[in-house]
Amino acid sequence: MPRGEIPLDPEGGPLFEFAARLRKLREQAGRPTYRDLAQHAHYGIAALSSAAAGRQLPSLAVTLAYVRACGGDEREWKVIWQRTAAACTGMDTSAGTGDKDRQRSGTKPPYAGLAAFGQADAGFFFGREKLTGTLVEHVKEKRLLVLFGASGSGKSSVLRAGVLPAFPGIAPLIFTPGPHPLEECATRLAARAGTAPGPVQSALMAGPLAFHRTVRQILAREGEQEQREGQEQETGFATHDLLVVVDQFEEVFTLCRDARERERFVAALVHAAHAPDSRTRVALAVRSDFYTHCTRLPALVDALPRAQHPIGPMTAEELRAAIVQPAARSRLTVESALLAALTADAHGRPGTLPLLSHALLETWKRRRGNALTLAGYRAAGGFEGALTQTAEEFHHALNGNRQTAARRLFLRLVALGEGTEDTKRRVRRQELDDGPDTEFVLEQATRARLLTVDGNHVEIAHEALIRCWTRLGDWLEEDRGQERLQRALTEATTLWESLEHDSDILYRGARLAAAKDLPPQALTARERAFLHASQAAAQQAQQQDCRRLRRLRRLAAALVVLLACAMTAAGLAVQAQNTLTRQRNETVALRAADEAVHLSPYKPSLAIQIALASYRQTAQKRTRDALLSALSVASIGARATSPKLIGHASADHTPTGHTPAVTADGRTLAMANGSQIVLWDMKNPRKPRRLGTIAAGAAGLGPIQFTPDGTTLLGVDSDRTLRLWDVTDPNHPAPQSKRPTEHADAVYSIAVNHDSRTAATSSYDDTVRLWDIADPRHPRMLDKLTGHARNVKPVAFSPDGKTLASGSDGHDIRIWDVTDPRHATLIDILKGHRDAVDALAYSPDGRTLLSGSDDHTAKLWDISDLPRHRELGELARHADIVTSVAFASHGRTAATVGIDGVVNVWDVTDPTHPAQLAHLTNPRGTVKEVRYLKADGTFLTVTAHFSVQIWYTDLDRVLADACNRVRGTISRTQWTHHFPRLDYTPPCPHDT
Structure with a gap:
C-alpha cells in the first residue's frame, strides 16, 4: 500500500495549486507508488515526491517526467509549469527558501531584455x-x-x-x-x-x-x-x-x-x-x-x-563577454553551468541576441543572492519561456483576418515529423502568398523576433517556438493531416514549375481528389494554379476516355452487324479493310508530321519533304501546321545552326540577335546583337540581304525601334542612354545624338508615335518618359508618367497617335492621353490579367488593343469609346508566358508567341470570338518577339537563342514553293523509317 503524503500548506500560493494538481494527476493514474513512478520516469524517488510536496517548484524536466509516468498531457503541463514559474517571480524556486528580497526594487538590471541597448546601457554593452x-x-x-x-x-x-x-x-x-x-x-x-x-x-x-x-x-x-x-x-x-x-x-x-x-x-x-x-x-x-x-x-x-x-x-568568446561582463559590472556572478547552457543555446543561431538578453533578464529576476544560476534560468523558461510570451503578445495584437494569415504562415514554416519531433522549415519567399495580410504578419513577426528573414528565405527564429508555443502546437495537431496534403502539394507545385509545367507531374485520381478538399484560402496562387492545371488535365483525359469508349462501342456494334450479315459482308469487309488502312496511314502521317517539326532545325531539306508527304497523305489541320512550321523554321534560321555555317560567316547571310525592329513597310529589319545593330533588306524574306552596321559601343543595346517614316532608328543601351541614328541610307547609317534617359533602372521597351516626332520609353523604375524627337540631333524629355505600382514593360502608341498604352508587372494596362505630350493624362486603367503584362499592340484602326501576359493568355480589349472599355475575346492557347503580340497591317489576323515555343495565328475579324488559324511550333523553344513583314501574312520571330525565322501562312504558296527548298530527294531508307508500310512516293522526286 502506498503511504500517505504530507498535507499541503493552503497558504502556499501558486506552489500549493501546482502540487495539488500533480497529486490529483497521480490519483487519476491509480495512485502508483513513487518507486513505480521512478521506474517509468527515470528520476529518483526523492525528486518525484518533492515535486508534489508544495515546498518548491520542481524543474521542468522533473515535472514532465512525473506527468509522463502518470499518463498526463505533457504539452498542457508545460503551460501549467510556465504559469506557475511566472507567478513565483521573486522567489528562489531552486532552493525553496521563498526569500522575497531576491528581486531588489530600484536596482538597474544589467540586461536589456528584448529591447535594444540604448546610450544609457553603454556600461552594460559587451561582446x-x-x-x-x-x-x-x-x-x-x-x-x-x-x-x-x-x-x-x-x-x-x-x-x-x-x-x-x-x-x-x-x-x-x-x-x-x-x-x-x-x-x-x-x-x-x-x-x-x-x-x-x-x-x-x-x-x-x-x-x-x-x-x-x-x-x-x-x-x-x-x-x-x-x-x-x-x-x-x-x-x-x-x-x-x-x-x-x-x-x-x-x-x-x-x-x-x-x-x-x-x-x-x-x-x-x-x-x-x-x-x-x-x-x-x-x-x-x-x-x-x-x-x-x-x-x-x-x-x-x-x-x-x-x-x-x-x-x-557573435563568436563564442563574444557571447561569453555579453553574458558575464554585464553581471560582473553589477557585482554578480554567473554560474558556470548557466554560462555553458546559454552559450550552447545562442551560438551560431541567427536572431537570438534579443532572446538571449530577455532570458538573462528573467534569470536576473530569479537570481540567488548575487549569483545567476542555471536553476533560475530554467525557472524563467529559458529561451522557450521568452519565445512563448512574445508569441502570444504578437498573436493577440492581430485582428481576425491577420490571425488566420499568421496561422497559415507559421504552419508552412514547420516541417512535420515522421516519428520524430516537428522542426522548423526554411522556405523561399515565393512559396508564401503575397497578400497584404501575409506581408503584414511577416513584418510584425520578424519585428517580434519570432521569424528570421535572411535574403529570400524565411524561417522560425528558434525551434523552441514549435515545442513551447501551445497555440502553434494546437494548430499543428488540428491541421496535421491537412498540412501533410498541403506540403505535398507545395513540393509538387515546385517540381512542376522547375520542369516548365510538365503535364506528367500534375495530380490525378486519388491525389487530385484529396487536394481538392483543401480550403482555397489556405493555398497560395502558385498552388491554386497547379490544381487548376491538374483539374483541366483530368477533364481532358476524361473526355479522351469517353471518346475512346464511344469508338469501342461503335466498333463493337459494327462487328455485331458484320457477324449477323456474314453472307453479304464481303464488300463491307473490303471497305473495313480500306478504313483500317486509311486510319493506319493517317496515324503514320501524323507521327511523321510531328517528327518533321523537330528535324527542321537540323535537317531542313528532309524535314520539308516529310512534312509535305504527311500533308499529301492526310490533309488536315495538324499536318498543315506541321508543314508551315517545318518550312518556316527551315527558312533562314536553319542556316545559323548548320555545322558548316556556325560563326561569323553565317551572320553575314542570316539575321541574328535578341531585339528586332521592322520599318512600317516591312522591308527593312534591324537586329540588335550585343554592342552592334545590323540592318537587313527584307524585300525577299527568304533571301535577306545585309546592309549597314551600327557600332553602339560597349554598353550593350536593349530595345530598338524605327520611326514610322523609316528615317531614324532609336535604341537604349544598358547604361540607360537614348541613342538615335540616321538610317535614311541603310547601307551607311550615321549616329545623330545620344543623351541619358534619366530612368533609375533598366529600360524595357521603346515606342514611336505615327508622326515620328514623339517617342516613349518604359522602365523598371515604374515610370514612362515621353520624348520630343522632331529634331533627332537634340532629343529632349517632355513628360514623366507615373502611377504604375511595379515595373513598366511594354508601351505602344495608337495609330492616330492620340493615346499611349503601357503595361506593367502590376497586372494592369494604363491608357494615357498624349495629344499634348508635355502634359499627358491618364484616361483609363484596364484590369483583367492575373499576372504581369509583357506585350501590347494596337489594331490598325486603333479600336482594339491586344495584350499578352505572364498568366499564359492574350486578351482583346475594346477601347473605341474611352474612358469606357470592354474586355472582348481571350486567346488562351499558350502553356507559358506570352512574350510578344502583333497585328497584321490589314487588322484581320494577329500573332502571339510565348516561352512555350508556340506561334499562334488568330482570325480576329470578330474580336469577341477569335478563331485560331494556325498553331505553329518552334522546336528551338522560347520565342521572344514577333513582327509582321507583309500584308500576305508573312512575319518573323526571334527565339531566346537569337535565331530568326520567317513564317508563311499562305498554304497555296507554301505547297507551290516547298520543293524549291529541297536539296536532295528523300531516300528509301529514310522513307521507311518515317513512313513504315507506306509505298515509297517521294514528294519531290528530282534534285533541286
Missing part, C-alpha cells in the same frame, strides 16, 4: 568591442555608414550603445522613418532648432539641400550658445557635427508608400553626408533582406560600396 571600434572609425572617416544585418543581430544596440557613446560631445538625432520619413525627419529637426515643423518639411520636399542647410543652422546656433556659456568642444573633430542615426531604415520600404518621398528622404541624407562643407554624419541600420531594395534608390546605390558594413553573429 561587440571589435565591431564597435571598426564602425566608429568608419563614421569618422567616411561620414555615411549603412549597417546591414539580420533581424536580431544587434544592429540597433551596437549603434546606440556602442557607436554613439564614442562621440560624447555630439548630441545625436535618432529616429525611425515610419510611413512618412520626411515628416518624421522635419519634426525632429524642428524640435532641435526650436521652430515649427511645417516650414522645415516644405523645405525638405523642395530639394536635398534643405537638410544640409538646416543642420548647419542648428549647429551654428548651438555653437554660439556654447561660446556664450564658455563650453569647449571635446568631439575630436575640427568642427561640431550632428550625428544622425536612422534605425529600422527598412521602414522606408515597408511603411512608406510614396516613392517620391522615399527618394527625397534618402537623397537628403546622402547629400548632407557628402557635401564638401558637411557637418553631418549619418548611420543607417538596415535589415539585410532589404539590401536589394536599397540598390533601387538612385541616391544610395552609388554610395553603398563605400558606406556599407555587415554585422554577423
Whole structure:
C-alpha cells in the first residue's frame, strides 16, 4: 500500500495549486507508488515526491517526467509549469527558501531584455568591442555608414550603445522613418532648432539641400550658445557635427508608400553626408533582406560600396563577454553551468541576441543572492519561456483576418515529423502568398523576433517556438493531416514549375481528389494554379476516355452487324479493310508530321519533304501546321545552326540577335546583337540581304525601334542612354545624338508615335518618359508618367497617335492621353490579367488593343469609346508566358508567341470570338518577339537563342514553293523509317 503524503500548506500560493494538481494527476493514474513512478520516469524517488510536496517548484524536466509516468498531457503541463514559474517571480524556486528580497526594487538590471541597448546601457554593452571600434572609425572617416544585418543581430544596440557613446560631445538625432520619413525627419529637426515643423518639411520636399542647410543652422546656433556659456568642444573633430542615426531604415520600404518621398528622404541624407562643407554624419541600420531594395534608390546605390558594413553573429568568446561582463559590472556572478547552457543555446543561431538578453533578464529576476544560476534560468523558461510570451503578445495584437494569415504562415514554416519531433522549415519567399495580410504578419513577426528573414528565405527564429508555443502546437495537431496534403502539394507545385509545367507531374485520381478538399484560402496562387492545371488535365483525359469508349462501342456494334450479315459482308469487309488502312496511314502521317517539326532545325531539306508527304497523305489541320512550321523554321534560321555555317560567316547571310525592329513597310529589319545593330533588306524574306552596321559601343543595346517614316532608328543601351541614328541610307547609317534617359533602372521597351516626332520609353523604375524627337540631333524629355505600382514593360502608341498604352508587372494596362505630350493624362486603367503584362499592340484602326501576359493568355480589349472599355475575346492557347503580340497591317489576323515555343495565328475579324488559324511550333523553344513583314501574312520571330525565322501562312504558296527548298530527294531508307508500310512516293522526286 502506498503511504500517505504530507498535507499541503493552503497558504502556499501558486506552489500549493501546482502540487495539488500533480497529486490529483497521480490519483487519476491509480495512485502508483513513487518507486513505480521512478521506474517509468527515470528520476529518483526523492525528486518525484518533492515535486508534489508544495515546498518548491520542481524543474521542468522533473515535472514532465512525473506527468509522463502518470499518463498526463505533457504539452498542457508545460503551460501549467510556465504559469506557475511566472507567478513565483521573486522567489528562489531552486532552493525553496521563498526569500522575497531576491528581486531588489530600484536596482538597474544589467540586461536589456528584448529591447535594444540604448546610450544609457553603454556600461552594460559587451561582446561587440571589435565591431564597435571598426564602425566608429568608419563614421569618422567616411561620414555615411549603412549597417546591414539580420533581424536580431544587434544592429540597433551596437549603434546606440556602442557607436554613439564614442562621440560624447555630439548630441545625436535618432529616429525611425515610419510611413512618412520626411515628416518624421522635419519634426525632429524642428524640435532641435526650436521652430515649427511645417516650414522645415516644405523645405525638405523642395530639394536635398534643405537638410544640409538646416543642420548647419542648428549647429551654428548651438555653437554660439556654447561660446556664450564658455563650453569647449571635446568631439575630436575640427568642427561640431550632428550625428544622425536612422534605425529600422527598412521602414522606408515597408511603411512608406510614396516613392517620391522615399527618394527625397534618402537623397537628403546622402547629400548632407557628402557635401564638401558637411557637418553631418549619418548611420543607417538596415535589415539585410532589404539590401536589394536599397540598390533601387538612385541616391544610395552609388554610395553603398563605400558606406556599407555587415554585422554577423557573435563568436563564442563574444557571447561569453555579453553574458558575464554585464553581471560582473553589477557585482554578480554567473554560474558556470548557466554560462555553458546559454552559450550552447545562442551560438551560431541567427536572431537570438534579443532572446538571449530577455532570458538573462528573467534569470536576473530569479537570481540567488548575487549569483545567476542555471536553476533560475530554467525557472524563467529559458529561451522557450521568452519565445512563448512574445508569441502570444504578437498573436493577440492581430485582428481576425491577420490571425488566420499568421496561422497559415507559421504552419508552412514547420516541417512535420515522421516519428520524430516537428522542426522548423526554411522556405523561399515565393512559396508564401503575397497578400497584404501575409506581408503584414511577416513584418510584425520578424519585428517580434519570432521569424528570421535572411535574403529570400524565411524561417522560425528558434525551434523552441514549435515545442513551447501551445497555440502553434494546437494548430499543428488540428491541421496535421491537412498540412501533410498541403506540403505535398507545395513540393509538387515546385517540381512542376522547375520542369516548365510538365503535364506528367500534375495530380490525378486519388491525389487530385484529396487536394481538392483543401480550403482555397489556405493555398497560395502558385498552388491554386497547379490544381487548376491538374483539374483541366483530368477533364481532358476524361473526355479522351469517353471518346475512346464511344469508338469501342461503335466498333463493337459494327462487328455485331458484320457477324449477323456474314453472307453479304464481303464488300463491307473490303471497305473495313480500306478504313483500317486509311486510319493506319493517317496515324503514320501524323507521327511523321510531328517528327518533321523537330528535324527542321537540323535537317531542313528532309524535314520539308516529310512534312509535305504527311500533308499529301492526310490533309488536315495538324499536318498543315506541321508543314508551315517545318518550312518556316527551315527558312533562314536553319542556316545559323548548320555545322558548316556556325560563326561569323553565317551572320553575314542570316539575321541574328535578341531585339528586332521592322520599318512600317516591312522591308527593312534591324537586329540588335550585343554592342552592334545590323540592318537587313527584307524585300525577299527568304533571301535577306545585309546592309549597314551600327557600332553602339560597349554598353550593350536593349530595345530598338524605327520611326514610322523609316528615317531614324532609336535604341537604349544598358547604361540607360537614348541613342538615335540616321538610317535614311541603310547601307551607311550615321549616329545623330545620344543623351541619358534619366530612368533609375533598366529600360524595357521603346515606342514611336505615327508622326515620328514623339517617342516613349518604359522602365523598371515604374515610370514612362515621353520624348520630343522632331529634331533627332537634340532629343529632349517632355513628360514623366507615373502611377504604375511595379515595373513598366511594354508601351505602344495608337495609330492616330492620340493615346499611349503601357503595361506593367502590376497586372494592369494604363491608357494615357498624349495629344499634348508635355502634359499627358491618364484616361483609363484596364484590369483583367492575373499576372504581369509583357506585350501590347494596337489594331490598325486603333479600336482594339491586344495584350499578352505572364498568366499564359492574350486578351482583346475594346477601347473605341474611352474612358469606357470592354474586355472582348481571350486567346488562351499558350502553356507559358506570352512574350510578344502583333497585328497584321490589314487588322484581320494577329500573332502571339510565348516561352512555350508556340506561334499562334488568330482570325480576329470578330474580336469577341477569335478563331485560331494556325498553331505553329518552334522546336528551338522560347520565342521572344514577333513582327509582321507583309500584308500576305508573312512575319518573323526571334527565339531566346537569337535565331530568326520567317513564317508563311499562305498554304497555296507554301505547297507551290516547298520543293524549291529541297536539296536532295528523300531516300528509301529514310522513307521507311518515317513512313513504315507506306509505298515509297517521294514528294519531290528530282534534285533541286
